[in-house]
Amino acid sequence: MRSITVGTRGSTLALAQTRWVVARLKEEWPETEFRIQTIVTKGDRNRGSLENMAARGDKGFWVKEIEDALLGGRIDIAVHSLKDLPTQQPEGLEIASIPKRVDARDALVGKEGMKKLADLPPGARIGTSSARRAAFLRAFRPDLQVLELRGNIDTRLAALAGNEYDAIILAAAGLIRIELRNRIDELIDPGVLLPAPGQGALALETRSDDDLGIEVAYAIHDLTTDDRTTAEREFLAGLGAGCVAPVGAHAVIKNGTLLLEGWVGALDGSKVIQASTQGDPAECADLGAELAQDMLERGARELVEAARV
Numbered sequence: 001m002r003s004i005t006v007g008t009r010g011s012t013l014a015l016a017q018t019r020w021v022v023a024r025l026k027e028e029w030p031e032t033e034f035r036i037q038t039i040v041t042k043g044d045r046n047r048g049s050l051e052n053m054a055a056r057g058d059k060g061f062w063v064k065e066i067e068d069a070l071l072g073g074r075i076d077i078a079v080h081s082l083k084d085l086p087t088q089q090p091e092g093l094e095i096a097s098i099p100k101r102v103d104a105r106d107a108l109v110g111k112e113g114m115k116k117l118a119d120l121p122p123g124a125r126i127g128t129s130s131a132r133r134a135a136f137l138r139a140f141r142p143d144l145q146v147l148e149l150r151g152n153i154d155t156r157l158a159a160l161a162g163n164e165y166d167a168i169i170l171a172a173a174g175l176i177r178i179e180l181r182n183r184i185d186e187l188i189d190p191g192v193l194l195p196a197p198g199q200g201a202l203a204l205e206t207r208s209d210d211d212l213g214i215e216v217a218y219a220i221h222d223l224t225t226d227d228r229t230t231a232e233r234e235f236l237a238g239l240g241a242g243c244v245a246p247v248g249a250h251a252v253i254k255n256g257t258l259l260l261e262g263w264v265g266a267l268d269g270s271k272v273i274q275a276s277t278q279g280d281p282a283e284c285a286d287l288g289a290e291l292a293q294d295m296l297e298r299g300a301r302e303l304v305e306a307a308r309v
């Protein structure tokens with residue numbers, strides 16, 4: 001039996017999710033040997049002061065070096081956060097498997113008295129790393145101060161412990177995966193703040209011609225998560241927006257029907273456009289693309305273009 005090398009970034013979260021993936025793969029393929037290989041990406045190298053919007057707008061800021069390792073045969077399966085993957089797959093690579101989603105929601109972590117979005121007093125200082133969360137806060141709580149907060153989850157929690165922030169917003173899934181679920185003070189309802197497309201889901205990427213790698217990865221594929229995140233990511237792709245645009249999307253499947261909600265905001269909070277659609281989960285890709293077209297015609301085009309760096 002061939003041994004499979006699984007590649008990932010080296011952050012606490014990336015390693016935790018890769019260990020989880022390997023444990024699941026081992027259950028399905030007990031005879032196969034799995035090795036984990038960490039890879040440094042441009043995103044890891046450009047942390048801190050060097051990091052800027054233009055660099056983050058780069059397609060594949062977090063994934064390029066990992067994809068090169070896949071194409072070069074140094075690794076066989078790459079584990080990514082689905083929301084960090086560009087919506088277009090590079091030539092020769094494919095998403096072979098999307099395991100079951102954890103929790104798509106954003107989470108608020110706050111200091112004493114700052115543990116619920118609705119309870120935050122005017123002037124409260126909120127740290128967040130995403131254009132989507134910042135645009136949402138500026139639109140719905142213009143009384144709050146939105147402050148830039150970057151870095152790995154560990155860095156962000158450490159920053160909250162200091163004096164600059166009263167609360168921070170980050171993906172619940174990240175905290176859950178590194179076993180810090182107990183730090184979550186509020187899970188923000190998607191009806192209030194729509195998560196990023198694909199948030200809380202992972203993607204296992206392989207070479208398109210590696211039948212064995214694809215088969216191994218596919219053993220932990222989750223069809224429901226695939227339909228939901230396909231609708232969300234086709235919505236994002238249809239808008240022509242990248243992963244740093246102020247775009248939210250969330251799909252659920254209830255009684256055999258897929259319900260998709262989409263949101264686009266102006267970076268300064270001056271405008272938001274929101275719409276939803278529903279249909280057969282088998283049509284998930286079309287539902288996402290159609291919702292994007294609908295919203296582009298109703299003003300989203302300007303917002304997406306304004307946010308492009």
Ligand SMILES: NCc1[nH]cc(CCC(=O)O)c1CC(=O)O
Pocket residue numbers: 081082083084169170171173174198199200201202
């Ligand atoms: N952009 C960074 C990133 N990529 C994936 C996650 C969290 C886990 C996930 O969404 O699967 C995070 C951190 C965050 O947004 O707080």
